[in-house]
Amino acid sequence: MKSSVVSIVVVSWNSAAVLPGLLETLADGMAGTDWQFVLADNASADDSVAVVRAALPDARIVQTGRNAGYAAAINAAVAEVRPEGPVLVLNPDIRLRPGFGKALLAGLEAEPGTGIAAPRLLGADGSVTPTLRREPSLPRAVGEAVLGNIRAGRFPLLGEIVTDPDAYTRPTRADWSTGAALLVSAECAAACGPWDESFFLYSEETEYQLRARDRGFATRLVPGAVAVHLEGESEVSPRLWTLVVLNKVRLYRRRHGRMPSALFRLALLVREVSRGWLVGHERSRVAARALVRPIGPVGGLG
Structure with a gap:
């Protein structure tokens, strides 16, 4: 060793x-x-x-x-x-x-x-x-x-x-x-x-x-x-969960083309919508709203 x-x-x-x-x-x-x-x-x-x-x-x-x-x-x-x-x-x-x-x-x-x-x-x-x-x-x-x-x-x-x-x-x-x-x-x-x-x-x-x-x-x-x-807090905090989701999209976008990235984002949106409005998870409702807005190039929530 x-x-x-x-x-x-x-x-x-x-x-x-x-x-x-x-x-x-x-x-x-x-x-x-x-x-x-x-x-x-x-x-x-x-x-x-x-x-x-x-x-x-x-x-x-x-x-x-x-x-x-x-x-x-x-x-x-x-x-x-x-x-x-x-x-x-x-x-x-x-x-x-x-x-x-x-x-x-x-x-x-x-x-x-x-x-x-x-x-x-x-x-x-x-x-x-x-x-x-x-x-x-x-x-x-x-x-x-x-x-x-x-x-x-x-x-x-x-x-x-x-x-x-x-x-x-x-x-x-x-x-x-x-x-x-x-x-x-x-x-x-x-x-x-x-x-x-x-x-x-x-x-x-x-x-x-x-x-x-x-x-x-x-x-x-x-x-x-x-x-x-x-x-950690990502399991319960809507703000941090939103950051988890948005950064998954950012990372995928860096490694794949525009169309696959758009479909990947759509799949995450479907997931968060179903969890947010069918299951009742507030963090997913916040993340879904963020996904329908433009996602910037950096890891913050802006």
Whole structure:
């Protein structure tokens, strides 16, 4: 196993309430590895920075000076630290299980061509979270609109979410994995360059991993590396859900022609309309209204 130092990059924006839980699990979670901790703080108005400084006096603190978004904060941290080894990107609401880091490093190096290692994530209730994804496509957008995300995920051609339980018990290659916890090799990071800052939040991890795949670096699940993820606001917040949907359209538009992109957007609109007015989800009603307006080139909500 390589002896390179792992740079743990955590992006915070008013994350003082959840950071202690992560910091408390670092010692056991990263046991047997060399690591440094880097907090990329997006102008938090709370005690995020103070919490980290109190727990880890040697931590590197990178201040972006604004709410710059996830990708921009990661880039700022990497530019400041200039890591020579792999970079472990973690959400502040991740809690590492013992042996996490050592297992994830071993998984990154076990399969030639692996550039990004993803751990097995559990929910707060201990159930496995389906984090693996297939590349967004028109048939999958239609399948999810008709069948719903989970049922469509049973069929590789019709769903983006990998729902097969067996896929989370073995080293499974995926087009991408959710960005709450990812270990990126130094070679992959050098080949891909910075994360795309035009995605303020959501789809930045999709774009990065598809770009890595285009350059010959696979994303692979390491089931022996386990962490708990306390789910974020995208499940309940109409504003954030709208950003999820709009950025899916933006990313698809970058990789496909005008007509397929228009059909992809229509499929998402059908999905959000059905969920918003037939099922009664307010977040989908907000997203549907946003989809019928022109979508700008950047990741904000304007």
